[in-house]
Amino acid sequence: GQAYWLTGLNFMTSTFYMKELPKWVEKFNAKGNVKKYLEGKWEPLLPADKYRFSDENNNYEGRLGNAKAPKFPYDLSQVLELSRNYDLIKETPFGNSLLVDIVVEAIGAESLGQDEFTDMLSVSFSSSDYIGHQYGTEAMELEDSYYRLDRDLARLFNALDEKVGKGEYLAFLTADHGAAYNPGFLNAHSIPGGTIDRDQIKEELDSLIDMSWGNSDWVEYIGSNQIFLNHSSIVQAKIKLRDAQDHAMKLLLALPNIEKVYTSYSLMTGQMTEDMGERVQKGFNQKWGGDLVYLLKPHYFSGRVLGTTHGSGYTYDTHVPLLWMGWNIPNGESWKKVNITDIVPTISSLINVNRPSGAFGDIIEMKP
Ligand SMILES: [Zn+2]
The missing domain is CATH 3.40.720.10 (Alkaline Phosphatase, subunit A)
Incomplete structure (x- = not known):
């Protein structure tokens, strides 16, 4: 190649x-x-x-x-x-x-x-x-x-x-x-939405945890809708990581504009079946992922005020x-839901080769 x-x-x-x-x-x-x-x-x-x-x-x-x-x-x-x-x-x-x-x-x-x-x-x-x-x-x-x-x-x-x-x-x-x-x-068309400051979420969460467990540096990093807790602070405070994640999840959910929160524990051990949870789980890397994944309310995003961005699981x-x-x-069209991950299996079957190791999708049937 x-x-x-x-x-x-x-x-x-x-x-x-x-x-x-x-x-x-x-x-x-x-x-x-x-x-x-x-x-x-x-x-x-x-x-x-x-x-x-x-x-x-x-x-x-x-x-x-x-x-x-x-x-x-x-x-x-x-x-x-x-x-x-x-x-x-x-x-x-x-x-x-x-x-x-x-x-x-x-x-x-x-x-x-x-x-x-x-x-x-x-x-x-x-x-x-x-x-x-x-x-x-x-x-x-x-x-x-x-x-x-x-x-x-x-x-x-x-x-x-x-x-x-x-x-x-x-x-x-x-x-x-x-x-x-x-x-x-x-907003100009009376539809709620807004831009948020990601670092503000980090600081707010940190000071909320301070109130429960005392002053420390609890939140290490926030980015790509993931929050990385400071594991050495958690170990020092003799708190189980799973409990820390659950607590941080509850605190985050109380903040405005946060719609949903998932802990890495639940993403690694459970199986998400609800549409949004399933998307989050598919996008979560067990080795590199953070302790929490959060979703903002629809039409909220962070990082810029002009133009736009993307990265949520919402349909838009x-x-x-x-x-x-x-x-x-063949000639035709379909409104059936398919996934981008179906493309490689479909091509593999058309040209009669094995799928690459990471291709888990379904073959899209195209009938005239
Ligand atoms: Zn882009």
Whole structure:
């Protein structure tokens, strides 16, 4: 296998994959596509009345680099001059275009799909994530990015049709997460929600435990909805870890905006069957996980006020599309719930190979 990613102006790999960059990648880098894209403008692709899912003038958008306002048109060379950071391309739809540029090169240079052995090509359109975070789900910038991604995908599929052949390849398209509405936007529409300060939860929990068990440093770390208790403080106080977790769980549940709390003890020894608990349990690593996993109330998140983020188990964060196309895929559609973890077992069965060791999903039956 080989892997490439963008660092600054160039696509790179690591010695884990190969000793040096293949000639075709060097040649691609030499074209300087990042600079070319950032010399241009970002204007809406379509006439203004075609943007039905967004609002150009909402107050919840982050800015592109040091741009004066989160507003079209963006003169990218000007923003680049103010920001002096080529990483900006990630927050524009041209990050996706650049990716298709190199993927089209890769298909030819690596002779993908040209012999009797199956090749796998996976492409991560990460600009969609950066743009989503930066401007939020209501932004015209995001809607525009998807219209542009649609055209970039057409370019990719045309290249595959030409080099591999129509019906000779199987493609699937999905996302690793959805996103929340910006809480400010929801509040303006009388829907509760908000942003919270994660470190404040840490401090509040710590001082609540102080009140029960005396002053100590009880909470070590908070991050990714997990709380790590300070195990040496707990040992010193001669408290059982399980009791400390249970106590911290009860205290946390009394804080505003906390919806649910799970202890690592319950996640490691029990079996969650309720939908949200099951998701938390599947995402919990027994070796690396914290002592507690908490869920905020719906439409609350931490880390930013403008734009948006994701990471909860709620449907707005977890419901994503899944599209299949090409070789052995019949025409049709389904509204049945499937999981992203079903993709690998489905492909394994289609191409008649054993599943990889970590693939636990079900095979998705596709009937015409
Ligand atoms: Zn993200």
